[in-house]
Amino acid sequence: LRQGFPEVIFGQGKNLAQMRTIIAALLAKGGNVLATRVSAAKGAKLKETFPQAVYHPDARALTIEQHPVELRGKGKILVVCAGTSDIPVAAEALLTARLMGNEVEHIYDVGVAGLHRLLARRSALAEASVIIVVAGMEGALPSVVGGLVDKPVIAVPTSIGYGASFGGVAALLGMLNSCAAGVTVVNIDNGFGAAYAASLMNRVHR
Amino acid sequence: LRQGFPEVIFGQGKNLAQMRTIIAALLAKGGNVLATRVSAAKGAKLKETFPQAVYHPDARALTIEQHPVELRGKGKILVVCAGTSDIPVAAEALLTARLMGNEVEHIYDVGVAGLHRLLARRSALAEASVIIVVAGMEGALPSVVGGLVDKPVIAVPTSIGYGASFGGVAALLGMLNSCAAGVTVVNIDNGFGAAYAASLMNRVHR
Amino acid sequence: LRQGFPEVIFGQGKNLAQMRTIIAALLAKGGNVLATRVSAAKGAKLKETFPQAVYHPDARALTIEQHPVELRGKGKILVVCAGTSDIPVAAEALLTARLMGNEVEHIYDVGVAGLHRLLARRSALAEASVIIVVAGMEGALPSVVGGLVDKPVIAVPTSIGYGASFGGVAALLGMLNSCAAGVTVVNIDNGFGAAYAASLMNRVHR
Amino acid sequence: LRQGFPEVIFGQGKNLAQMRTIIAALLAKGGNVLATRVSAAKGAKLKETFPQAVYHPDARALTIEQHPVELRGKGKILVVCAGTSDIPVAAEALLTARLMGNEVEHIYDVGVAGLHRLLARRSALAEASVIIVVAGMEGALPSVVGGLVDKPVIAVPTSIGYGASFGGVAALLGMLNSCAAGVTVVNIDNGFGAAYAASLMNRVHR
Amino acid sequence: LRQGFPEVIFGQGKNLAQMRTIIAALLAKGGNVLATRVSAAKGAKLKETFPQAVYHPDARALTIEQHPVELRGKGKILVVCAGTSDIPVAAEALLTARLMGNEVEHIYDVGVAGLHRLLARRSALAEASVIIVVAGMEGALPSVVGGLVDKPVIAVPTSIGYGASFGGVAALLGMLNSCAAGVTVVNIDNGFGAAYAASLMNRVHR
Amino acid sequence: LRQGFPEVIFGQGKNLAQMRTIIAALLAKGGNVLATRVSAAKGAKLKETFPQAVYHPDARALTIEQHPVELRGKGKILVVCAGTSDIPVAAEALLTARLMGNEVEHIYDVGVAGLHRLLARRSALAEASVIIVVAGMEGALPSVVGGLVDKPVIAVPTSIGYGASFGGVAALLGMLNSCAAGVTVVNIDNGFGAAYAASLMNRVHR
Amino acid sequence: LRQGFPEVIFGQGKNLAQMRTIIAALLAKGGNVLATRVSAAKGAKLKETFPQAVYHPDARALTIEQHPVELRGKGKILVVCAGTSDIPVAAEALLTARLMGNEVEHIYDVGVAGLHRLLARRSALAEASVIIVVAGMEGALPSVVGGLVDKPVIAVPTSIGYGASFGGVAALLGMLNSCAAGVTVVNIDNGFGAAYAASLMNRVHR
Amino acid sequence: LRQGFPEVIFGQGKNLAQMRTIIAALLAKGGNVLATRVSAAKGAKLKETFPQAVYHPDARALTIEQHPVELRGKGKILVVCAGTSDIPVAAEALLTARLMGNEVEHIYDVGVAGLHRLLARRSALAEASVIIVVAGMEGALPSVVGGLVDKPVIAVPTSIGYGASFGGVAALLGMLNSCAAGVTVVNIDNGFGAAYAASLMNRVHR
């Protein structure tokens, strides 16, 4: 099952000792390892134990590639978000998608309140096989992207915002009610899950 | 106070007898009368009593203009919505704005999942002094419009949708979290309130 | 864009006159027509106007196929649900997927409280390219199915249930928190949206 | 009343001084003592005062057994959970059940997205008199277990998860809407309460 | 599995034709039949088809006993509620428990705002093996009953109330937060589920 | 207005400098001063500035009595709660009521799951003019007390609890849905507000 | 207990037969009878059975006064609301208060958006012993009234409004967060409960 | 676009390095800079890098005025709030409005529970072109202000409060349900957004 996929650890709520034990066990299996939700501090400590590890600060993730990632997806997975605050979630999706054997690309500077920047990237949208759109606040970006393409769009709400954003609920509801067909949704801040689903889609009829 | 504004009745939850008494009393004051949230059936009955009344089925409203509406607002109020289901709320806003002495215009066929139609109307957006944007489902239209103009945008969420739209809550939250500055929000389905506020804005520095 | 897709009408909240006008306009374009959320009564009336129409009571939908549906998706889309109450949503998904040019199959009698029936259908799960799982109440079926396959799973919560099901919210939350990776979610009762997204996935790398 | 049950202290929100006073008073009564929701730090301090105390880090609990626990329940209470994160709640249930005079057993590594591991333990399920199922995220495990057995199943939602798990609400709703009959539910993270209820069930017709 | 239990149909949302087909199929299996959530009108129609059926207006349920119910539970199941409005749910629980082979008893006139009536029935509480407590509004009765006995108490919130009762949510939350240990909870209005769980408890160590 | 009432400061969110300025200003007016929501640390610092101040750790409040409290209420105000965790709120109510010129009494060890302790205090309940009942978790105590007396009962929900207590919401809803007439409710943790209202009631017809 | 209070029936959800039985039983006890939440149709039918009954359409209530109401409260209870839509709840409160032996008065035409009307009635506010304030929508009236008087204010939120009023929740929250001390709150639409509590307050120190 | 408006940075969630980079880039464009949601500590550090910066502790904001603010709005923007706790949000609005080229004024000591103070400032209300009303707790102030003037009122709910204020939700709902026409609403604590919208309104027909 899941050939070519890395072993994945959900780092949140696990202490260093637990992380070390799990990583060592997974390495022993011989595959690549991806640990998500790893703080910079924890990442630094883990690098002491596993010198071959790479910590990705933008994605708050740690990877150990015991062998080169084999390309298994057929097309390209594109990750889109509007700006600084959503980057951690977008970068988690991008890193996951790459480690799962996909060609990846990202656009991090487009938002619904500045359409020209998005419209300027239409060719990138057109070339992708699957698009992951990460957005906080009102979560409108997936609808706009979904209206521009005929590809599966996976929407990831983020917990970015304040007040009536309710920790990502406003964005989540916006995405579930998207007026653009072809949009499906994952949990708030779940960049990993979006990339996993996108990887499966990118292998359909490979 | 409120010179040139019509007398307004909130028709919902009032029976015919109550409506008749209130309308008669307001007519006696000499001004124009606007009754919102009036069903077609109730409207027909009221026209029997007040033959000079006009029923507006799209806006679910009834008006009696005892004298011509005097133009009091300085610029134009534009009402924008995405399609069929939101029209009742948009039309209530449009009718209210006109009766309150404003030049009005509307665009009823633009949505975030079909940007080209909206972009084709940029000159209309540019000419308006105040823009009312009516939207249900994910409520993303005000953000997109707000990104295109430097005018006050009043966002009206509608109760249109199903499932996780929660009777307009998804649209309301989307609008409150708009990433476009300059957007303010009124209650779900409150086309009247949006037009009233827009009228006040259109009289500032008249 | 969207070659081979039918024109689709969301029937809910539209009256007969509106339906007739829209259907006539769409027929004039020459393509197939799908109207969802159409009651039996409305369906019967529409068949009087459009004798070539077929009403699908299980899916609460009406179709007019002006020409044979051309197969455009490469693999099979499988629709899974647990029983009687979820069938309307599942059937809407199945019908939509077929009209969008996909080979389709369905399993309507498997639930998480009777695992043997689901496990007996593992080969059907294995043969599908994309799986749509429809579930109300606690919405656990997509997690179980997602754990058995390495295909994209689209989860559709339904409003079936009572009390603390809150009109589908319990199922929706269950699906968003699925412990099986590869599951993405659409709005409550949105069988159409699930099938549309599945069709796009089934065309990736066609 | 409640013969053979230990005295129980809910440690959360109580400071060291308060804990010491209460424990001393309860010891004076002569019975065994169980303190739940006790942090490791607080536990260490309490062991200084009460050297006979045992701190259970997995269950975040402290016990003082002044006399051997007398077996009062007739059958076995089985505690089931899916993995690492839910163990604190499961261990609180297990410890409580043991101290209340029950034979206990646990299975900590089964989840709905990996059914084979659960199915491999069917004989353990069959041998239990009462089963406590602890689960976070979508909370689907009690339904699956409930479908496999004809014993009372007590479901304990945990606050484990993020985003739309809403601190255990998603799991709670999933359990309340369980499609498997025979499942009853306690408060989020209430391992103690589940074990207490299970103990009462295990004494019925003893 | 589940020897001596009747076949059960959840009547809500099923039409007459569906009900007839299912009942006929179940009768053919030879066991007793219980249909819950059956309106008086539907019940009358079903009696025309199945003359041996009995309709229970208080429980909104229909039963067909093809052979006498065999007593399988060892002790007595007691159903308690506070008054008129909660009786439909209490009666559903009582009827279900009886058909599942239990000796049953009920107390329908005790509430937390009139403690003397409850206290007058302490011997009935003491004699029961399992107690089902049905309550709407603030849902406090299970806590009071749970404080008086050392038996498993199954709490059933009802949707009775108005305003901030939110269709049973207030009662549900009250019960989940019960300060009396030994209380477990089922879904709002789920008298059937409570009785099913109680029957399993009443067979433990039979 | 409000003769004989102390000046009151809501200490939460105010820093030491702000507190000092306000207290000094109020002292200058010559009346007594009550500051609620004052941490022990802040209280100690304020005592350095105002040596005549008294800090009440149980109530988390600070008082400065420049002259003896004059008795203005006619009867007695009784404050009831179930145990340790609710005492801070109960003590805030008790202190406020005393400073507002009322004879006060308290019962801090009665709960709905141990009715005998409450029933043993019926004469105290009978002697009070107004009763404040403080309760967290399921918030059932006001209903039980309200059923025993014919006095105004003011219910104060507390934020004590975990999981589905939702920071006091479960208790609040329980109290709003109380089946005992004569119960009114204040905000979660608002011991001050309850005592203020009770003081007004205790002066009616003085 | 409760001398001089009428017997009260909560009419909602009771059918005619049930109402007749209960009313007859209460009449037999010799006291006055009050039935709240009685529709006009049901009221008319009950008058056929009980010709001495009076139906109060504004309060949706029915009364049978077997003997004159004895004045038991010492001061006056004043009921305040803003306008037409809240009158049913206000009138229920007024009628209940009168039947419970209080002198009553009402002001039905004051709102926070037209302060002059409220300020014009300050003497009426000053003369009351207890004030019941009924308000829907944003529920701000109790705060304003509470700021003008030093009497107990009982706030009754109503379910009047639409959109984000959420059936009275917005008003309820507004009242619970009132910045005017001395305000206590009852359930949404609970005019009866407010009057019952006000009656108890009006008897304190009688 | 937006001539004369400063460049604005949302400081929350950005670290010092990010802030420095962005500010330097904006300064290079030559305009004025406004950074909101900047803590005192971060503000002090930024002043080291940008000595010309001014930190505004009341507004938690930092400004760098490279050239004098040019007056672009025609009338005055008035910011109103009730007291100490809401000042940070009010001050953010005031500072933003000034930097956007408006004449500004503020009233910080008026509340609905002390109407006389508000009524004493009616001339200031009358002179403003646009009024921003900032309020926490029950959020009633905008309704009262809106009832006194015929100007656009922008309501800003704040997260101030506790218990059932739910972090500003109670105030937000109160404002959305305002019974005074002409009130529009922005997100909780969004002083910046209110001032931005007010600035656009103050330029209409300039």
Ligand SMILES: Nc1ncnc2c1ncn2[C@@H]1O[C@H](COP(=O)(O)O)[C@@H](O)[C@H]1O
């Ligand atoms: N960021 C993430 N969000 C959600 N799920 C994740 C994430 N990272 C890993 N996972 C899932 O968590 C599983 C590992 O969980 P654990 O055994 O708790 O480390 C993986 O197999 C993934 O399915």
Ligand SMILES: Nc1ncnc2c1ncn2[C@@H]1O[C@H](COP(=O)(O)O)[C@@H](O)[C@H]1O
């Ligand atoms: N559609 C509407 N939505 C909200 N408020 C309205 C609406 N129509 C009228 N109103 C307001 O309702 C007031 C009249 O209320 P009423 O006295 O109940 O008829 C008017 O002055 C308006 O402020």
Ligand SMILES: Nc1ncnc2c1ncn2[C@@H]1O[C@H](COP(=O)(O)O)[C@@H](O)[C@H]1O
């Ligand atoms: N982890 C727990 N969760 C819920 N209730 C508990 C827990 N531990 C103990 N309790 C209950 O808390 C009571 C003691 O509460 P206290 O007097 O506050 O220590 C015990 O009798 C138990 O009923």
Ligand SMILES: Nc1ncnc2c1ncn2[C@@H]1O[C@H](COP(=O)(O)O)[C@@H](O)[C@H]1O
């Ligand atoms: N614990 C409390 N909870 C709610 N309101 C309080 C509390 N303590 C004081 N108050 C109110 O807060 C007012 C003072 O607020 P402030 O001016 O912010 O100190 C007093 O007049 C009281 O009405």
Ligand SMILES: [Mg+2]
């Ligand atoms: Mg698309």
Ligand SMILES: [Mg+2]
């Ligand atoms: Mg703009």
Ligand SMILES: [Mg+2]
């Ligand atoms: Mg899978």
Ligand SMILES: [Mg+2]
């Ligand atoms: Mg079972």
Ligand SMILES: [Mg+2]
């Ligand atoms: Mg008990």
Ligand SMILES: [Mg+2]
């Ligand atoms: Mg009472």
Ligand SMILES: [Mg+2]
């Ligand atoms: Mg007052």
Ligand SMILES: [Mg+2]
């Ligand atoms: Mg106004």
